[in-house]
Amino acid sequence: MVVLDLFVSRYVYFMTVVLLAIGLYGMLGKRNLLKKLISMNIFQTAIFLFFIEGATKLGGSVPVVDELIGIEAAKYINPLPHVLILTGIVVGLSLTGVALAFLLVLYRAYKTLDDRAIMANMKENLE
């Protein structure tokens, strides 16, 4: 029962770890470069979820001071992690954009996105 309680109270963290593992496996284990990129996004999203989960408070309100609620910090959701993750999302978006541009170039040059095929092609054409 202790284990179950622990799981129920912290299940979001377990989910985060599962997502991190899926992302890491995809980035390192998959051969298709596009799948690597998708896994990279899963990996980053897991971290974003971790931050957002850390910020939530049960029954917390929008972090704008309201006279009816008072000025007690415990009654408002922590806005800082949200702001951090907003920055994190922008970083992730630009990374994805740059990576997609790379994949476009690679597909035009090698006619495939398979990691091993590209490596084989590079070995053949050593200058």
Added chain:
Amino acid sequence: MSSLSILTLAPLLLFCFLSALFGIWRLRWAYAMALMGMVLALAAGVTGLYRVLADGRLRYFLGGWPPPFGIEYVLDHLSAFMAVIIVFIGLISLIYPPQAGLYHTPRRVVPAYGLFLLLIGGLVGVVITGDIFNLFVFLEIYSLASYALITLGGDKAVVASFRYLVLGTIAGSFYLLGVGFIYFSTGTLNMADAAQRLLPLYGSPTIMAAVALILVGMGIKMALFPLHVWLPDAHSYAPPVVAAILAAIQIEVAAYVVVRMMLTVFQPQYFIDIMPVTTIIGWVAAAGVIFGSVMAIAQRDFKRMLAYSTVAQVAYIGLGIGLANPLGLIGALLHILNHAFMKSCLFLIAGGIRHQTGLHAIPQFAGLGRRMPLMMSAFTVAALSMVGIPPTAGFFSKWYLVLGGIEAGNWVFVAVILASSLLTAVYFFRMIEKFFATPSGGDPAVEQAREPSARILAPIITLAAGIIILGLINALIVSYVLQPVAALLPK
């Protein structure tokens, strides 16, 4: 409160936009703007270093919000030292002509100047920020700029850059996760504030996990031995100027983050006793020194050899951190400075050879010494410094590392440093012999080779002269700049 601490960063970010903007209108303006931004940043950086040496730490609160609420920029001995190195090497590399340095004609390199300033700006941002999340943002800024710049090297460079992007993102995400652990444990992102609030939490497994995540992330970014896999491809396919920046300062900035974590965010004691971080870094780095040197000997391609040599040289810095005594840290920080000069000089020479002759494999270089005496003399200076022959700068950082190893009683590290100097001598003396002693095999590329233009030679000669000057004035640098940093470590 002094705005001087942020003034190194501001012109880089401002002129990065101006360079791209004016570049659309007039080609020359893109370069002029980039150059102006770098010169202003260097002036601010040198002034900042001078002020820090006179008055101590300078702090700037972004938007007037005092820490721990706002973002703080701190210029102390360590960050001012790093900022000046970054901007100086950046400026020297910018002078190098784009045809040889970026493989492209001016018409196509207009956006590259903006990216170049963004890369330097991100690196400077990492070293002057006093906020652990802001550090992550700058980390990603410089990484993104470097991914894009590497691809100027052609299709193979795109493959290398994509792999670097995936691994670099893992590194950045690990760092972010570590920051998350620290934030949720302490409620602060400011380095100085976190240092106070972390003190009672030193036994916490969450903080240990945070340290582990941050260090693995930085280990990937600084290409510490088992995590170096992205480096040889990325650095050997990147154009020479980009490779010079990446090898000379980019990976050193990740080493800076490790030192910053050890000295400012945590007490050094935490990294030495509570978690055996320095011991692990030291032994991993010792393996990396040997591995990098041996792999460098096995390479035929000049730039690839330099890339493996970078793996070995950055491990020296890890070795100095791992010794965890003041002398070792001085050696590590001095090696950051020396390696920046030596490696950027060598990569620019590789670019010069390729531009003049089209050659890139070491066996083809026979007889080049007589054709390009000035450039090859600069090569000899840089090579001697890499090996660690006295009056050159490279000798002194190894000297401090060896002294640190003796003081720590760690004879294995001392042996590793000496052995790898011999290995380094093997791969550099082999090249010097090719350049000067071996007669040319009648290759028309070598026979018709001539000394490159002054614009290629000037940065190379400046760096080579810098290597000798740094060797002569190293005592000044150590006593005024590095001693106060190393004093934070327990004897």
